[in-house]
Amino acid sequence: MPWISNKILHNIEQRREAKKTFGKQSEQYKDRNKEVKNAIKNDKKEYLESHLSHIEICNLTHSSREMYSGINRLMRNFTPRLSAIKDKDGKTLTENEEISRWKEYCSELKGT
Template sequence: MNWIEEQCQNIDDSMKKNNSKKTYQLVKDLTSTKQRRTTTIQDKDGKCLTEEQDILKRWSEYCSELYNYRATGDP
């Protein structure tokens, strides 16, 4: 039995037991799209930044360039 068949079997079992809450949750888990949070960004040279402070600094630089003003304060 593959993964999707197992999920369908679990849904079927919960329906047979009249467990609508569990059935709803299983269907929701199976059909919902999950968005992952991106924790990296590239600097001007294409290097991936992974540290939070580096990422915040890069966003500050990007916004400053985009809107053509100098952001004040520490990001």
């Protein structure tokens, strides 16, 4: 998350220490937790406002490519990719002893 600053990370560490020392129900932890949540919320708001103002400037200067790439950066979600190999029955292989399937798979690719 690009809007999290070093100050917020320091506050998160202090909250973690308060939780270890005093417990989750203590006032110190609750105060630190509020500080962290508010700081993250404010920094995210500033980050979004700066991005949106950049997008507006791109729109006014007719830089459509840069404008749309800025919009896509804001709207795109993280999607992890899984690159696993499957056996002939469609079951995902994860064990080390099934390395021979890799050889079989690669030889099948060469054959096609």
